[in-house]
Amino acid sequence: MSLKHQAYKEENIRFLEENLEDEDVMELPSGVQYKVILKGRGAIPTKKSTVKVHYRGTMIDGKEFDNSFSRKRPEVFRVNEVIQGWQDALMAMPLGSRWMVYIPYELGYGTRACGNIKAYSTLIFEVELLGVK
Template identity: 55%
Template sequence: MMHTFTTVLLTVFLFQGGADAQNPAKKAETPAPDLKQTSYLLGQQYGEGLSRDSIEIDLDEFIVGFKDGLASKNKLDQETTQKLMTQLRQYAMEKARIRREREMTENKEKAEKFLAENQKKSGVQTLESGIQFRVIKEGDGAKPTLDSRVKVHYKGSLMDGTEFDSSYKRNQPAEFGLRGVIQGWQKALVEMPAGSKWEVFIPADLGYGSRGTPNIPPNSLLIFEIELLEIK
């Protein structure tokens, strides 16, 4: 339902922006978007949000309500409106909770299956923590400690190949203290000699766990290419 509310907020923002643009005291800095395409986009995004959140609607009544909203009318009294909105929020939150729990379970099962198959591949080794790795290039430098500060290049992706972060694309190596990163990185990097490049497979409990991030689903296995450039 958060996607739906986000769409509503976007709609309000656009209409407010349009109202400001009509104020002669304010000069528009950019041209107004194409009316037909914008109208379609708002409808498409709202519909997609409702579908994603599994919110069923009566399309005919939705259109009536939409037109009434544009005309500043409401056939429902305030008490009924507030009651329905509360019910809808609760319903959507419950739907989202069930969907998230299902996603967490599915991702955990997929990760376990992936790791079980991956450990059979040539060159793949497993640390005591359960982290798997494959040496791409073996360095001959010292190994960092948890108190070290390191300089690395890296690329992070999900099991399906979706890339969620890359210092290579930014053309800028990352520098950080080991105690400030996820456990999976800590446990892998202290085993890496400087100059090494590894492919590292990190279970969710040593990554972002069940909480995930905006671009990493809950209970996701993380796959990193990590190049340890320097120990500070």
């Protein structure tokens, strides 16, 4: 691993450690962190559920890499078709919820880059769960 990659990896690990100091941030057993913006009261998805979500994705520097809100079109997909961090968050999130979700690189794209997302990136998503089937 290059020094540049090592420094970026450490910066992302530090971000998550400091993020947990916020009393509103919770952590799932997998290491995914979340903050409830709006508490839903509906069904909680399973791995086989199809969900309808709005989301905005950024990295720890605030750089946005995806945004369904700005497209004005929610996305629909099966829970088991997305990165592990998304699966973990969705399977803890009641319908109608809006959460900030913080995904460690190991549960995102790991050691590889993906489009505008660098290797070792913590992924931050604002997720609104609109539907569960």
